[in-house]
Amino acid sequence: MRILLVEDDMPVAAGIEAGLALSNFVIDTVTTCSEAHGALASFDYAAVVLDRRLPDGDGLALLQAWRRAGVATPVLMLTARDAVASRIEGLQGGADDYMIKPFDLDELAARLQALLRRSAGQVDGALRHGSLALDPVARSVTLEGQPVTLVRRELMLLEALMRARGRILSSDQLKDRLYGIDEEVESNALNVHIYQLRRKLGRHMIETIRGVGYRLASPCVDSA
Template identity: 55%
Template sequence: MRILVVEDDAMLLDGLKVGLGIHGFTVDAVASCGDARAALATAEFDALVLDLMLPDGSGLDILRELRRRQDATPVLLLTAKDTVADRIGGLDSGADDYLGKPFDLDEVAARLRAISRRAGGRATPTLSWNGIELDPGRRTVEIDGNPIGLSRREFSILEALIKHPGTVLSKDQLADRLYGWEEDVESNAVEVHVHHLRVKIGRDAIETVRGLGYRLRSA
C-alpha cells in the first residue's frame, strides 16, 4: 500500500516514514503543500496522511482540492489541533479520519488500513480470493488455512492484485505500490517478485496478460 505523508516537522515525518514502512506501507514523505500537490499530480496513493498546519498553507486546502477533483483517496488528518470543532471541520472538509498529536504509530497504521478498506468497499479486515486469505493488519497469508511466508514486496503485489480481482494491473502500477520515489527500482523487479509469488501460492494463480500486466486468474 503506497501512502503519502504530508508533515512539516522533520522529526515526525522521518518517524512516520520509517515507522509506517515497518508496518508494510510504502511511504512517500513531503513537508509542504507545494510538494504534496506535486506528489499527488505525479503518482497515485492508496491513502494520505495529512498535517493541518504546513509552512505554505493548510492541509485542509489540499484536502478540499482533492475532493473537488472527485478524488476519493482516503485521507487521515494528523494534527495538533484536535478540539471537537477542529475534528468536525476536518471531517466535514472530506477527511476520512482524524488523529490528534501525539498519537500511537500502530494506531495510525490500523486507521490507514481501516480507511483504505472502507474506500475499497469492504467490510472485513481480510481479503480473500479462491482460498487465499490475506490479512493486511497482521500481514499474513493463508492458503486453505495453511499459513505461507511472503516477503514484503511479494505481499504488496498480492495485496494489490487481490484488492482488484480480475483487473489487470500493469508492471508500472505494481512498481508504484512497491517503491517510493527515493528507491531505485530495477527494470525487472516486479517480474522477479511475481515469479517468487507464483512459486509460493501456485503457478496458475497469477495470470500474465501479455503487453498489459498481471491479474489473478478467475476461478
C-alpha cells in the same frame, strides 16, 4: 501499499515512515501543499496522511480543493488542534479520519488499514480471493487454509493484486505500489517477485496479460 505523507516536521515524519514501514506501507514524504498536489497528480496512492499546518498553506484547504476536483483518495488528517470544532471542520472538509498529535504509531497504522478496508468495501480485515486469504494487519497469508510464507515485497505485491479485484495492473502501477520515489528499482525486480509468488501460490494464480500487465486469475482456476 503506497502512502503519501504530507508533514513538514521532519522528526515526526521520520517516525511515521519508520512505524508504517513495519506494517508494509511504502511512504513518500513531502513537506508542502505544492509538493503534495504534485505528488498526488503523479502517483496512484492508496491513502494520504495530511498535516493540517504546512509552510505554504492549510492542509484542510488543500484537501477541500482535492475533493472539489473529484479526488477520492482516502485522507487521514493529522493536527495539533484538539478542539471538537476543529475535528468536525476537518471531517466535513473531506477527511476520512482525523488524529490529534501526539499519536500512537500502531493506532495510525490500524486507522490506515481501516480506511483501506472501507474504501474497498470490506467488512473485515482480511482480503480473500477464492481459497487465498491475506491479513494485511497480521501480515499473514493462507492458501486453502495452509500458511504461506512471503517476504515483504511479495506480500505487498499480492496485496496490490488482491485489492485490484481482478482488474489488470500494469508493471508501472505495481512498481508504484512497491517502491517509494527515492528507491532504486532493478529492471527485473517485479518479474522476480511475480515468479516467487507463482512458485509459492501456484503458477496459475497470477495471469500475465501481454502488453498490458498482471491480475489474479479467477478463483475458479486451479491454483495448485
